[in-house]
Amino acid sequence: MKKLIFILLTLFFLFYLTACHIYSFTGASIPPEVKTFSVKYFPNLATLGPPTLSQTFTESLKDRFLSQTSLKMVSKGGDLSIEGNISNFSTSPTAISADKAQKNRLSVTVYVKFSNKFNEKQDFETSFTRYSDYDSKVNLTQVQDELLKSIIDELVDDIFNKSVVNW
Numbered sequence: 001m002k003k004l005i006f007i008l009l010t011l012f013f014l015f016y017l018t019a020c021h022i023y024s025f026t027g028a029s030i031p032p033e034v035k036t037f038s039v040k041y042f043p044n045l046a047t048l049g050p051p052t053l054s055q056t057f058t059e060s061l062k063d064r065f066l067s068q069t070s071l072k073m074v075s076k077g078g079d080l081s082i083e084g085n086i087s088n089f090s091t092s093p094t095a096i097s098a099d100k101a102q103k104n105r106l107s108v109t110v111y112v113k114f115s116n117k118f119n120e121k122q123d124f125e126t127s128f129t130r131y132s133d134y135d136s137k138v139n140l141t142q143v144q145d146e147l148l149k150s151i152i153d154e155l156v157d158d159i160f161n162k163s164v165v166n167w
Contacts, residue, residue: 040076043086053086060153068160083113086111092105095133104140106131106132112159116163
């Protein structure tokens, strides 16, 4: 009987925490007064990059907030507001042997401005960079989509964590 009461109390406590927006199983810590978010389009200001990079990144960021929070997305003026740009898209050699590159690195940098209407202490402006290495014998266009998917996922994780997980 004591075990049943303990289990019921534990379930009630977990329900209370998630219902009151004190904690979510995604790790997001969003105050109850925050109801909306907005993500402005992230233009690609880098000299390189595929034409779909801006759209793919922006949609991935929106999708993360929609799937990992209970916030409603609005077109502008959200309680949480995210804007910025893709500031760098570059490749460079990383592993060199016998004067020849063995690996190349694709890097993407995103500048982000985050605003929290209810807690200005959480506002930030910063750049996030992620990269992925690939064999130099392979043409970038052959692996670009796969590499960008991984890089964008990591960038979105970083932005989501800094803005609502508060790490």
